[in-house]
Amino acid sequence: MSGVKKFVVGSFDDEAVLFPAVKNVRRAGYKIHDVYTPFPVHGLDHAMGLRETSLHTAGFIYGITGTTTALTCISWIFTKDWPLNIGGKPHFALPAWIPITFELTVLFSAVGMVLTFCYLCQLSPFVKKHHFHLRATDDLFVMAIECTDKTNDAEVQEFLQKAGAKEINVQVAETGWWLGRYDKEQKLYRELEKGY
């Protein structure tokens, strides 16, 4: 939980407007907190200057773990712990183990990557995050710009207006996640609004 911050939020309804807007906002030196889109937008990560994800490296490591688990486990069972004569095959029957090794490799890497992905996106049961605009899950591209003490939010709003945003507002929101219900967010918002 990293605390409460102030954001200027601009909503765009066109990808073609969003891209130059992201570029201009970055060039103007504002800090983009995140851009929320209803579907994966190709090249947006690049435009936002996000670093390459290491999810696939994690996936590789999970996969290797699965392979090793399967091979050590099966070989221990069939050669040391409980050797069985199956159709006269040798106890160390590698070809017969490959399908299971493959399955475990896939299982470990798939489940591991899904869980890692959820962790990175801070998705989990009971975990809540602030929604900047509900239509980000429907048809709007929502850009949240983080404000510091020195940011003049009127200026940022004007900037977004020029960049082509359809809807602009200022929100004070929790940046991290919290456990519980969404009404906490409402309270948080109202209380802090007075304080600012």
Add this chain to the structure above:
Amino acid sequence: MNQSFELPGSYKKWTIGLISVGVIALLYGFIAYHPFTHPVHGQHNDSTRFWAVLLQNCVYFLLIVNAAMFFIGVTTLAMGGWQVALRRVPEAISSVVPVLGIIAFLILMAIVWGGHDDIYQWVNKDTVAADKIIKGKSGFLNPVFFSIFSALTIFLWSFLGYKMRSISLESDKAGPMDYETGNKWVKKNILWAALFIVFFGLSVGSTIPWLWLMSIDTHWYSTMFSWYTFASSFVAGLSLIAIFVIFLKNNGQLEYVTEEHLHDVGKFMFAFSIFWAYLWFSQYMLIWYANIPEETGYYKIRVYGPYRGIFFLNLVLNFAAPLLILMKKSTKRNYTLLTFMAVLIIFGHWIDFWQMVMPGTLFESAELMPFEFGIAILFIGIIMWRVGVYLSSNPLTAKNHPFLKESMIHHT
């Protein structure tokens, strides 16, 4: 748009050089190995070696150039757009099919009608009459059916491929298409691609590897074999496409092809290397598990005989290396590394075909000597020559293809 591409001088020199080396190897084999003597099956003879090497190379290179048209066919049927910017490259590669088809047909006919029962046991009438198993297969494995079906196959590959190429080239002549013409053109393209794919399935997907390769080990059969051969030739064909795309990019051509397209070709190479390994393993494991003598004979000489090294080298070259090296995104986008991998895969599958042909024909006495490589070089030279002719006489971008825009903005 760059419309005419002048082949660089070094390309021509290499083509001529490779063809000359290949012709020298062929002549050497012709003189030193007495190809027209008739050896007894199973007895080492230079003549067997000569024909076995020719068979391996002509079938391998014919299947990989034909796989380029398969690539166009599947991407067309899937309504794919990303490959349009590089589509002329597989087209150029597939234009080699008639040339290699005729060469392969001549070699196959020489083996079958020349009575080379050291290669195909079933061409000898006495062997067939005395052998119950081969007799049972003789409705399919006989010289007449073999010849007719081979001729038909090579003709249809060439003809349907020619049709696909001419539909593509035709689109260059008229101006940009409006919706109506574009729609009509796409449907026509799909129709011919579908015909090609159906026949491809009937030939490469089933009968042709049975006839040309599996019948070497006449008693043995595997239901996986054709798919295995197909996977082998398709992944090598994709590698050939990658090599020519990189070659043209390095010569400042194919302006709409970016790293994104190369990345996708690389993904195909990666995926089909794994697909090949899947079939390799499935074929091996079922035979290992069932342990039936007439099936295990095929693997006995390969795994416990003199081919053991090659057999496992095959798995390293075609599965372990592509799996580990092509896994990374940066490899698939790097010209040097992808070229290296493509060459490795083409060589690996050449070795794969070598170990399909040699154990059944030459037994313990197969060799990997300059003659074997010389014949491979001859075929590589022929491919370079034909592809070069096609690339330098046709526009390299299908500029009026309705999906070109989709390919230009392609992003993985």
